[in-house]
Amino acid sequence: MARAYRPDTIDTFLHTHGRNPKRERPMVKFARFALAAFLGFAALPAAAEEVPILRIYAYDSFASEWGPGPALKAGFEKTCTCVVEFTTSEDAISTLRKVQLEGGATKADIVLGLDTAIAGEARDTGLFAPHGLDLSSLDLPAPWTDPEFVPFDYGYFAYVYNKEEVPNPPASFEELIALPDTFKIVIQDPRSSTPGLGNVLWVQAAYGDRAPEIWAGLKPHILTVTRGWSEAYGLFLDGEADMVLSYTTSPVYHAVAEDDHRFAAAPFKEGHFPQIEVAGILKTSEKQDLARDFLTYLTSLEGQKVIPTTNWMYPVVDLGADLPPAFTAQPKPEKLLSIDEATITANSRIWIDAALGALQ
Amino acid sequence: MPLSALSNSVLPLRPFRLIGGAGIALTIAALVILVLWSIAAAASNEPASARTSIDVPHLLAMTSIQAGLTTVLSLLVGTALAWALNRLRFPGRDLVVGLFASAIVTPGVVVAFGLLAVWGRSGWVNDTWQGLFGAPLNIPIFGLGGILAAHLILDGAFAARILLTRLDAVPTARLKTGQSLALSPWRRFAVIDWPAIRGTLPGLAAIIFLLAFTSFPVVLLLGGGPANQTLEVAIYTAVRLDFDLYGAVLLAMVQIGVCATIVLAAAAFAPVPPSLGPSRGQRWSDTGGARTAQWLVLVLSILGFALPLAAILVDGFGSGLGALLQRPVFWRSAGTSLVIATLSAALTLLLALGLGLGRAATRNLALRTGIAAPSYAYLAVPAVVLALGFFLLVRSLGIDPEFAAPAVIILANALLALPFAVATLSPPLDAIALSRGRLIRSLGLTGARQFTHIEWPLIGRDAGVVVALAFCFSLGDLGVIALFGTQDFATLPLLMVRALGAYRTNDAASIAAIMLCLTIAAFVTIPRLFGSSADARA
Numbered sequence: 059m060a061r062a063y064r065p066d067t068i069d070t071f072l073h074t075h076g077r078n079p080k081r082e083r084p085m086v087k088f089a090r091f092a093l094a095a096f097l098g099f100a101a102l103p104a105a106a107e108e109v110p111i112l113r114i115y116a117y118d119s120f121a122s123e124w125g126p127g128p129a130l131k132a133g134f135e136k137t138c139t140c141v142v143e144f145t146t147s148e149d150a151i152s153t154l155r156k157v158q159l160e161g162g163a164t165k166a167d168i169v170l171g172l173d174t175a176i177a178g179e180a181r182d183t184g185l186f187a188p189h190g191l192d193l194s195s196l197d198l199p200a201p202w203t204d205p206e207f208v209p210f211d212y213g214y215f216a217y218v219y220n221k222e223e224v225p226n227p228p229a230s231f232e233e234l235i236a237l238p239d240t241f242k243i244v245i246q247d248p249r250s251s252t253p254g255l256g257n258v259l260w261v262q263a264a265y266g267d268r269a270p271e272i273w274a275g276l277k278p279h280i281l282t283v284t285r286g287w288s289e290a291y292g293l294f295l296d297g298e299a300d301m302v303l304s305y306t307t308s309p310v311y312h313a314v315a316e317d318d319h320r321f322a323a324a325p326f327k328e329g330h331f332p333q334i335e336v337a338g339i340l341k342t343s344e345k346q347d348l349a350r351d352f353l354t355y356l357t358s359l360e361g362q363k364v365i366p367t368t369n370w371m372y373p374v375v376d377l378g379a380d381l382p383p384a385f386t387a388q389p390k391p392e393k394l395l396s397i398d399e400a401t402i403t404a405n406s407r408i409w410i411d412a413a414l415g416a417l418q
Numbered sequence: 419m420p421l422s423a424l425s426n427s428v429l430p431l432r433p434f435r436l437i438g439g440a441g442i443a444l445t446i447a448a449l450v451i452l453v454l455w456s457i458a459a460a461a462s463n464e465p466a467s468a469r470t471s472i473d474v475p476h477l478l479a480m481t482s483i484q485a486g487l488t489t490v491l492s493l494l495v496g497t498a499l500a501w502a503l504n505r506l507r508f509p510g511r512d513l514v515v516g517l518f519a520s521a522i523v524t525p526g527v528v529v530a531f532g533l534l535a536v537w538g539r540s541g542w543v544n545d546t547w548q549g550l551f552g553a554p555l556n557i558p559i560f561g562l563g564g565i566l567a568a569h570l571i572l573d574g575a576f577a578a579r580i581l582l583t584r585l586d587a588v589p590t591a592r593l594k595t596g597q598s599l600a601l602s603p604w605r606r607f608a609v610i611d612w613p614a615i616r617g618t619l620p621g622l623a624a625i626i627f628l629l630a631f632t633s634f635p636v637v638l639l640l641g642g643g644p645a646n647q648t649l650e651v652a653i654y655t656a657v658r659l660d661f662d663l664y665g666a667v668l669l670a671m672v673q674i675g676v677c678a679t680i681v682l683a684a685a686a687f688a689p690v691p692p693s694l695g696p697s698r699g700q701r702w703s704d705t706g707g708a709r710t711a712q713w714l715v716l717v718l719s720i721l722g723f724a725l726p727l728a729a730i731l732v733d734g735f736g737s738g739l740g741a742l743l744q745r746p747v748f749w750r751s752a753g754t755s756l757v758i759a760t761l762s763a764a765l766t767l768l769l770a771l772g773l774g775l776g777r778a779a780t781r782n783l784a785l786r787t788g789i790a791a792p793s794y795a796y797l798a799v800p801a802v803v804l805a806l807g808f809f810l811l812v813r814s815l816g817i818d819p820e821f822a823a824p825a826v827i828i829l830a831n832a833l834l835a836l837p838f839a840v841a842t843l844s845p846p847l848d849a850i851a852l853s854r855g856r857l858i859r860s861l862g863l864t865g866a867r868q869f870t871h872i873e874w875p876l877i878g879r880d881a882g883v884v885v886a887l888a889f890c891f892s893l894g895d896l897g898v899i900a901l902f903g904t905q906d907f908a909t910l911p912l913l914m915v916r917a918l919g920a921y922r923t924n925d926a927a928s929i930a931a932i933m934l935c936l937t938i939a940a941f942v943t944i945p946r947l948f949g950s951s952a953d954a955r956a
Contacts, residue, residue, distance in 0.1 A: 122916035124921075151659070155661060158661065247644070280643055282641060284639050292531060311921045407660070
C-alpha cells in the first residue's frame with residue numbers, strides 16, 4: 059500500500075492532466091498564438107473607441123458577405139466619422155430576444171430586421187425610441203405612420219414554382235387544395251421562421267374563421283414543414299416539391315444573379331400578405347443622432363440602391379432606372395391583405411396553434 | 419461484494435486521478451446548473467408571457483419511439499459494418515472508414531440534403547429508375563422512415579467507427595489462439611469479437627439515443643409536418659417564439675431528466691472491459707458464407723452511407739467553388755474554424771483523459787457513474803438553451819459576450835464532444851486497470867510512468883479517434899456560435915448558413931463539401947498520427 063502513497067503521485071496528477079512537457083509545448087505555443095488571434099479580434103472595436111461606434115443588431119444573412127450589410131456599412135461610414143458594427147443573430151426574432159435579455163444594459167443602438175408581424179411585440183417591450191423622421195414620401199404598399207420603426211424594404215409572401223415543371227400553377231389556396239395529393243408544397247414552421255409566421259397570417263387574413271379548414275385542406279400537399287426558410291427553399295430547388303412558400307421577389311434573384319428565368323411566383327386571387335422589414339432605435343442608445351442619421355441613410359436613395367440585389371426585396375423609395383428590370387417585370391399583387399398590429403400581437407399564438415393543430 | 423473487493427485490491431491506489439476525475443465531473447455538473455440557473459434568473463425579471471402549453475407526454479412518447487428505433491438499428495448496422503470492415507482488406511479502406519466516421523459530425527441538415535440527393539423525388543435513384551422503367555419510384559423519404567434513414571447514416575456509421583476501433587484492438591495473441599482452434603466465423607464473433615465490443619455498447623447506445631432524442635433540424639426537415647416533433651422543438655419554441663424562459667427551463671429539465679435516466683441505465687450495465695494487447699491488425703480472414711456476407715454488408719453500407727455523402731461532394735465541387743475561394747471571408751472563417759476546432763479537440767482530450775483515468779481508478783459503481791454521468795449532460799441540454807445560458811452567464815460575469823465568444827465556443831464544443839470521448843476512452847482505460855493493475859502494483863510504477871509506459875501506448879489509437887471526433891464536431895457545430903457570432907467572427911458552418919439565407923445555395927454547397935473533406939481528412943490522418951506515436955512508445 060505504502061508504495062501507492064509515494065509523493066510522486068502528484069506527478070501522476072500532473073501528467074494525467076496533460077502536463078507532459080513532451081506533448082504540451084507545441085500546444086502551448088499554439089494556444090498562445092490562438093489567444094493572441096482572439097484578443098486581436100476582440101481588441102478591434104476597443105482600439106477604435108475614439109471614433110464613435112454604431113452598434114446594429116441584425117439577422118445573419120443581412121450582415122453577411124452576400125447581404126446588404128457590408129455595402130451599407132461602407133456607404134454610411136463615408137458620410138460619418140464613425141464605425142458601423144453589426145452583431146448578428148440567427149434571425150430577426152433572435153435580435154429582439156437579445157435586446158430583451160440585455161434590457162437597459164444593451165450596447166445596441168439599432169435593431170434592424172424586425173418585420174410587421176413582430177413589430178407589435180417589439181413595441182410593447184418599451185425599448186424603442188421614436189425615430190423622429192418624416193417618412194411620408196416612402197414608396198410602400200400603404201402610407202407609413204409608425205413613430206418608432208423605420209421600414210427599409212418589403213416584399214409579399216407567395217408560393218414560388220418552376221414554370222417548366224408546373225405549367226398551370228394554382229391561383230388560390232382553394233385551387234391548390236383541389237389539386238391531386240401528389241402536388242407538393244414546402245412551408246416553414248411558424249414558430250421558428252418569419253415566412254412561416256407570415257403564411258399563417260396570410261391564410262388568416264384571407265379566410266378568417268375558415269383558416270383551420272384551409273390548413274386541413276393543405277395538409278396532404280405539405281411535403282414537410284422546415285425550421286427555416288433556407289431549408290424549405292433548398293428542398294424546392296432540389297426538385298423535392300412543386301412549390302415553396304417564399305416571396306414574390308424570389309424569382310428575381312434567379313433572373314438577376316443566375317440569369318435563370320424558369321422561376322415565378324404564383325399570384326393568388328385572395329390577395330397577398332406583405333412583409334415590411336423595419337429598424338428601430340433603442341431608447342438606451344447614447345448615440346441617438348448617429349442612429350437617426352443611419353436610418354436616414356438607410357432610407358435614402360443611395361442606401362436603398364443596395365437593397366434589391368442583396369436582400370432581394372423591394373426598396374422603399376422609387377429607384378427608377380436603378381431598380382433591376384427583373385423587379386418591375388415581376389407582377390405586384392393586385393390585392394393586398396393586412397391585419398392590424400394589435401390583432402396580430404393578441405392572436406398570433408392562437409392562429410399558430412390552430413394551423414399546427416389542423417396539420418397534425 | 420466479493421467481486422468488487424477483489425477488483426479493488428487489484429487496482430493501484432491513485433487518489434489524485436480520482437480527485438482529478440471527480441473535480442472535472444463536479445465542474446461540469448456545476449456549469450450545467452449555472453446555465454439553467456442563469457436562464458431561470460433572467461426569466462424572473464421578465465413579465466409572465468403566454469405560458470407554453472404543449473402535450474409533453476405525447477411528445478415524449480413520439481420522441482422515445484423514434485430515438486429507440488434509431489438506437490437499435492444503428493447498433494445493429496454499426497456492428498455488422500464494423501465486423502465486415504475488420505475482416506476485409508481492400509484498397510481505399512482507410513478512406514471508406516474516414517467517410518463513415520465523418521457522417522456524425524457533419525451538420526444534420528447537410529446529411530439530410532445528401533440523402534435526398536440520392537433517394538429523393540429528383541434524386542439519383544429515382545432518376546435512374548425513371549430512365550430505365552419510365553415511371554417514378556415513390557420512395558417514402560419524408561416521415562418516420564426518412565428520419566430513421568438520416569439518423570442511421572449519422573449514428574450507424576459512427577457506431578461502426580467506434581466498434582471497429584475495439585475490434586481492431588483485439589490482441590494478436592488472442593487471434594492466433596482462435597485461428598489455431600479453427601473457430602468458425604460465428605464462434606469467432608461470439609468468442610473473440612463480442613467480448614471486445616460488449617463493454618462499449620451501453621455507452622454507445624446511450625449516446626445514440628440522446629442524439630436521436632434531441633435531433634432537431636433533421637426531424638423537422640424530414641419529419642413531414644408537426645406530427646413528428648421532439649421536445650427540443652418545444653423548447654426552441656418556448657425560448658424564441660414565446661420568450662417563455664421559465665417554460666424553456668422546465669422543458670429543458672424534463673429533457674435532461676429523461677436523458678439522465680438513459681445515461682444512468684446505461685451505466686448500470688456492469689462494464690465489460692475489452693481485452694487488451696498489442697494489435698498488429700487483422701490477418702485472419704473468414705471464408706465461405708461469412709466472407710460473402712461481409713462483402714455484402716460493405717457494399718450495401720457504402721451505397722447507403724457513402725452515396726449521400728458523395729452527393730454532397732459532387733454538389734459542392736461543381737461550379738461556384740472558384741468564386742467562393744476568392745472571398746477573403748471564406749479564408750478568415752476557415753482559419754477561425756480550424757483554430758477553434760484544434761483547441762476544443764485538445765480540451766476534449768484532456769477532460770476525457772481526466773474523467774477516464776479517474777473512473778478507472780475505482781470499482782465503486784456510484785463513484786464511477788458520478789464521474790462519467792455529468793459529461794453526458796450537454797447532449798441533453800438543448801443547444802438553444804446552452805447558448806442562451808452561456809450568453810447570460812458571460813454577461814452576468816460582466817464580460818462582453820463578443821470578447822468571450824471564442825472561449826465560450828471552444829468550451830461548449832469540447833463539452834459537446836465529451837460524451838463521445840468518454841465513451842471511447844473509458845472502456846480501454848478500465849480494461850487496463852483491471853488486467854494490468856496487478857502488474858503495475860508489483861512493478862511499483864508511479865502514476866506518471868503507468869500513463870506513459872502502459873496506458874498511453876494502449877489507448878493512443880483511441881485517443882486519436884477522440885481528437886479527430888472532437889475536432890470535427892467543433893468544425894461542424896452550429897449550435898452555440900449562433901448567439902455569439904458577429905460580422906467579423908464566423909466559422910465555416912455559420913458562413914454556410916449565411917450563404918443559404920442569401921439564396922447562395924452554390925456557395926453553401928461548396929462550403930458543406932469543403933467541411934466534409936476536412937472532416938474525412940481529419941479522420942484519416944489524426945488517429946494514424948496518434949496511433950503511430952503510441953506504437954513508438956510501446
